[in-house]
Structure formats: C-alpha cells, structure tokens
Amino acid sequence: xxxxxxxxxxxxxxxxxxxxxxxxxxxxxxxxxxxxxxxxxxxxxxxxxxxxxxxxxxxxxxxxxxxxxxxxxxxxxxxxxxxxxxxxxxxxxxxxxxxxxxxxxxxxxxxxxxxxxxxxxxxxxxxxxxxxxxxxxxxxxxxxxxxxxxxxxxxxxxxxxxxxxxxxxxxxxxxxxxxxxxxxxxxxxxxxxxxxxxxxxxxxxxxxxxxxxxxxxxxxxxxxxxxxxxxxxxxxxxxxxxxxxxxxxxxxxxxxxxxxxxxxxxxxxxxxxxxxxxxxxxxxxxxxxxxxxxxxxxxxxxxxxxx
Amino acid sequence: xxxxxxxxxxxxxxxxxxxxxxxxxxxxxxxxxxxxxxxxxxxxxxxxxxxxxxxxxxxxxxxxxxxxxxxxxxxxxxxxxxxxxxxxxxxxxxxxxxxxxxxxxxxxxxxxxxxxxxxxxxxxxxxxxxxxxxxxxxxxxxxxxxxxxxxxxxxxxxxxxxxxxxxxxxxxxxxxxxxxxxxxxxxxxxxxxxxxxxxxxxxxxxxxxxxxxxxxxxxxxxxxxxxxxxxxxxxxxxxxxxxxxxxxxxxxxxxxxxxxxxxxxxxxxxxxxxxxxxxxxxxxxxxxxxxxxxxxxxxxxxxxxxxxxxxxxxxxxxxxxxxxxxxxxxxxxxxxxxxxxxxxxxxxxxxxxxxxxxxxxxxxxxxxxxxxxxxxxxxxxxxxxxxxxxxxxxx
Numbered sequence: 083x084x085x086x087x088x089x090x091x092x093x094x095x096x097x098x099x100x101x102x103x104x105x106x107x108x109x110x111x112x113x114x115x116x117x118x119x120x121x122x123x124x125x126x127x128x129x130x131x132x133x134x135x136x137x138x139x140x141x142x143x144x145x146x147x148x149x150x151x152x153x154x155x156x157x158x159x160x161x162x163x164x165x166x167x168x169x170x171x172x173x174x175x176x177x178x179x180x181x182x183x184x185x186x187x188x189x190x191x192x193x194x195x196x197x198x199x200x201x202x203x204x205x206x207x208x209x210x211x212x213x214x215x216x217x218x219x220x221x222x223x224x225x226x227x228x229x230x231x232x233x234x235x236x237x238x239x240x241x242x243x244x245x246x247x248x249x250x251x252x253x254x255x256x257x258x259x260x261x262x263x264x265x266x267x268x269x270x271x272x273x274x275x276x277x278x279x280x281x282x283x284x285x286x287x288x289x290x291x292x293x294x295x296x297x298x299x300x301x302x303x304x305x306x307x308x309x310x311x312x313x314x315x316x317x318x319x320x321x322x323x324x325x326x327x328x329x330x331x332x333x334x335x336x337x338x339x340x341x342x343x344x345x346x347x348x349x350x351x352x353x354x355x356x357x358x359x360x361x362x363x364x365x366x367x368x369x370x371x372x373x374x375x376x377x378x379x380x381x382x383x384x385x386x387x388x389x
Numbered sequence: 390x391x392x393x394x395x396x397x398x399x400x401x402x403x404x405x406x407x408x409x410x411x412x413x414x415x416x417x418x419x420x421x422x423x424x425x426x427x428x429x430x431x432x433x434x435x436x437x438x439x440x441x442x443x444x445x446x447x448x449x450x451x452x453x454x455x456x457x458x459x460x461x462x463x464x465x466x467x468x469x470x471x472x473x474x475x476x477x478x479x480x481x482x483x484x485x486x487x488x489x490x491x492x493x494x495x496x497x498x499x500x501x502x503x504x505x506x507x508x509x510x511x512x513x514x515x516x517x518x519x520x521x522x523x524x525x526x527x528x529x530x531x532x533x534x535x536x537x538x539x540x541x542x543x544x545x546x547x548x549x550x551x552x553x554x555x556x557x558x559x560x561x562x563x564x565x566x567x568x569x570x571x572x573x574x575x576x577x578x579x580x581x582x583x584x585x586x587x588x589x590x591x592x593x594x595x596x597x598x599x600x601x602x603x604x605x606x607x608x609x610x611x612x613x614x615x616x617x618x619x620x621x622x623x624x625x626x627x628x629x630x631x632x633x634x635x636x637x638x639x640x641x642x643x644x645x646x647x648x649x650x651x652x653x654x655x656x657x658x659x660x661x662x663x664x665x666x667x668x669x670x671x672x673x674x675x676x677x678x679x680x681x682x683x684x685x686x687x688x689x690x691x692x693x694x695x696x697x698x699x700x701x702x703x704x705x706x707x708x709x710x711x712x713x714x715x716x717x718x719x720x721x722x723x724x725x726x727x728x729x730x731x732x733x734x735x736x737x738x739x740x741x742x743x744x745x746x747x748x749x750x751x752x753x754x755x756x757x758x759x760x761x762x763x764x765x766x767x768x769x770x771x772x773x774x775x776x777x778x779x780x781x782x783x784x
Contacts, residue, residue: 201426295623337594365584
C-alpha cells in the first residue's frame, strides 16, 4: 500500500469527520440539554446549502455568501425554536419524533417549491478550485483543506466556549442536570434558544461547505443525519468532546473502509468474493463500530448522563 | 320540478361516471421518480410523455389517451406499490416508464402476471433481457450492458491500456461494469462500486484519490442523475481533468449539462460518452421531437425524454394496428414486435427478448450555436447491435 495514498485517504476521512462533527455538535447538545430528539436537524444542513448556493449565484461571491448564509440559518434556528421546537420539549420522545419527521417533509417540500427538484450548484472561486502539494507527491484539493481547517476552528471555538465561559458552564450543567440549573434561577429558555440556533448555524455551515463538492439537493440532510446520530451515540449524548471523537472515528473508518477494504479482503478471499463483498461490508463498518462501543460502553465514549 | 331534477341528476351522472357517454380510452400507467433529487429525470420523462400525447392529438386508434403518472420515490418497494395500484385499481392497459433497474425488477411481476403490457422507457436490467424475458415486456431504451460495451470498444480503439472503473452499487451499475469489461481489451487496474439509493454516496474523494494513484490512463464512470453533476465537479476539483481523461455513460446528459454550465465546469467540454441517441440525430421524428421539446419547455430533451416519447409512439402503433380493440392482445403484441413506428432513433428492429437491435454512437460534449452545452454525435461505434443476454431468453 502506498503511503501517499494512505495519507490522502486520512485527510479525506478527516474532512468527512469535521462535517459530521458540525452536524453532530448541535444534535448532541439539543438532545443532551433539552432532551429533544430533532430529526429535522438535517433540514438546517440542507437550508444552509441552498441559501449559500442562491447567494453565491446572486452575489457572485462565495465568501460573501458564506458570511451571510451562516447568520441566516442561525435566525431560522431561532424562529424554529421559538415557533415550533419549544412546544415539544414537554412531549415524549415518540411525539417529538413524529413532529420533527413532519418538519422534514415540510422542509423538503418547501425547498422543492422554492428551488425546484433539480438542486443547485455553483462554482468555487479559482483559487479554491486547484490542488495544493503538501509534500513530495501528495496533492490534495485546496477546498477540502479549507473545510478541514474551518471545521477544526469551529470545534476549537466550541470547546473554548463550552469549557471556559459562563454560558458554556450553564450548557454543561444543563446537560447533566437540567432541573438543578432551573432551580438555581437561570433563564433556561434563553439558553435553549441559543443552543438550538447555534446548532442550526453549525449544521448550516456543514451543508454550505459540502454544497460546492456535491450540490445543494433535496433531502441531503436526511441522508447524513443518520450517520450524525451514529456519531452522537458513539460519542455519548450531550458531550461535545464525544461528538468530536465520534465524528473523527466514523469519518476515518468510513473513508478508509471504502478505500482499502477490498485490498484487505483479498488477502484471504478470492478476487471475485473480495470485490463483491467489500462495498457491502464497508457500508456496514460504522454500524459495527457503534454496536461494539455500545456493548462495552452503553453510555458512549464520553456519556455525561447516566440514565 | 321533479322532471327538472331528474334531468339534472342524469346529466350529472353522465359527467361523473367514466365510460358513460364518452368514448372508451387507452389507459397508460407511467411509473417514474417524481420526488427526491432524481425527480429532475422523472419530470423530463413526464414532459416528453405529455408532448407525445399532444403530438398524437390525444388519440390512439380512435380512443382517448389517458396517462396516469405514479411516483416510485427512487425505491423498489414504493415502485412496486404504485405499480400494483395502477394494475389493480386503475386497471390500466399498459404500464410504462421505470428509470431504475432495481425498481423495474421489483415491479415487473405485478404487471406481467396481470396480463398487461410492460414498456421500459429506461431501465434495461440483464435479467429481463435473459432469463426473465417475457412476451409482454418491451423496451424503448437499451439493455444496460450495451452502452458501456460501446464505450469499451471506443477505449480499446483509442489505445487505452489501463482503465479505472467507478459505478454505483446496484443492478444497473453492475451491468455497466460488466458491459465495459466485455469489450475493453486492456487491463482494469481498479474498480469501485459506491453506495446508491435514496442515501447515495455523493462524495467521491476516496475513490478519486485511489483512481489517481492507480496508474490508470483513463477513467470510466456511470453516475446517472444528480450524482453525475456531483461527480463531475469533484473530478475537476481533484485536478484529474488533464491527467486522467474521463469516459462516461449516462452521466453527462441534458439533465446534468445545464447545471454544469451554470457552474462553469469547463472540464466537461470535449469529454466523450456513448449512447443510442443524441439530440442532433438526423431523422424526421427526432427533428420533430427535439424542436417540439425545445419550443415547449425551452431546454434540450434528455435521452430519458427521448425514450419516453418513443414509448408512447410504440403503444400508439399497437393500438392503431388493432383499430382500438384493446382486447386483441395478440394483435397488439404482434404489432409492437415489428417496431413499426416512427422512432427518434430512426428505424430499428426488436430482438427475441424485445430489446431494440440498434446503433450506438460516440458523442462529444460541445457548446451549440447559442452557447448551450449539449452532446453531438461524432461517429458510429456499433451498427445494429444486439445485447448478449438474448441467448438466455426462451420465448
């Protein structure tokens, strides 16, 4: 196996990992602090992508589009929290799932009505469209490096906020014992709105960063949301560090599995059998990982709440 | 007063009850994808069907044409459900459409066991061309392997000796890979089958990195629908455009090209693909179809649209041949077997498995006179080509 290729695939895995982290961070906080299962979290991912694509085509500037699209998804997050999500915190999980599943259908149909079924695509600026030589014969797309850096920066910022600020302290306290925080006189409703909208903005950022690579398309959020749920189950619900570690693990295992599993299986299977079984097994790898972790640590790697 | 009421009620009954007072109609169920990102293909097919009905003035053999569209949701189980409904509760005479091979395979029994005609306007799985072939099944497209077989021949002719292959992991993806492997004479240095369906893999970074490192001289891919656009962008971003020439089937088409043009993905201009049809193919029916489509919808029709347009004209030839007597199924079948209708691909004949025996062309992506990106025929790769699975068909 050639080391340059392994290196590139590790970078590809990291890139998938940071996208998953941006999605999972909001999901895990909302789930952990408000005990709210939000299946419609992926809608913010989709909206971020569509809004950014529209702005990029309209303003002819990717940078401006990103700078505008993230606050817009934040505002949408605030509106959805105040208008819809807030009514559901007291409901049980089944009702939350039904209601947020309904939200998915509404969001998908709204997008189809506004932008049509064919999705949106836009070009990256020239400087982001090229390749960069990392060293000797390792070349990697500039834009993917940008995604990794942006994701890591957000992760670092989130870590600093959560573990070194007063708001972060309240978030952590809320995740481990919500009643107690309320009893101490904190305006928990404000905190909920903030966390929900920040989660929406991060999901939107993930969506708009992937849009120039794939495209903005209907249902794109639902596809990745299942994997994001796997990430938070692995990492432990309510834990941002857990979401980060889980996302990196899932990103790397999925990418490396897709890249090298057939070569690996060829060591002890026939050529034909390895070729046909590798795609199936690599699609299952992350779920196998989740099952193994749940067996040994049912609360996840960094589980904060002992249920 | 009472008389008036009765007269009114009778008039209302005539309006409401089907079949009372109005001519009998030919009912055609058309199954395609009208939701999810793949709806863009389904909409193209629906537009073509509506155009065909209009061009036939809404009549076949003196009967009104009634088309019922149904959405398969890109899922085999939903496709089978809506097919069952068309066959059982709508009692259609023909079921046509089907973009996806796995959806068609899941649905075919519901139609064929109920003694209805099944016309595939796109999917051409090897099973239906071989062991599962049926006297009431007809295709107005191709068998999946044929188009990639033409591409394999092109690659060999152009002296490519090492090839990397990528396709989605489902029935048609496997057929496409089998097709190119059958005619390509060089070595296949790598192959990736990626996840497909409603949650298909759209980020091909890992696969493209492997392809780049594999030492291949060319890259063959099959990514229909929205995956095609996503693939093309990443191919360009990975810096492969001048290193690893791209050869595609069913990936760069009238559906992905406008979006690629909007995003200014110039790498796609000049890339090669193969197919049974192109908008510039010279014959009267095709000129009528492409002009009519451009005029009505303001965009080029895709090959999906072309095949759908043909499916309505094939059905028309059957209904005309029996003078609108829909009970004469043998007469309709015999008429369809002759392939005696104006096809957008020019004249062709049916093989024993009811798949077309037809030409395949090499197409290049170019900008037309108005600057719109489209595909143009460069040469004929196969003349009167028949699929290989017909040998397994016992009809």
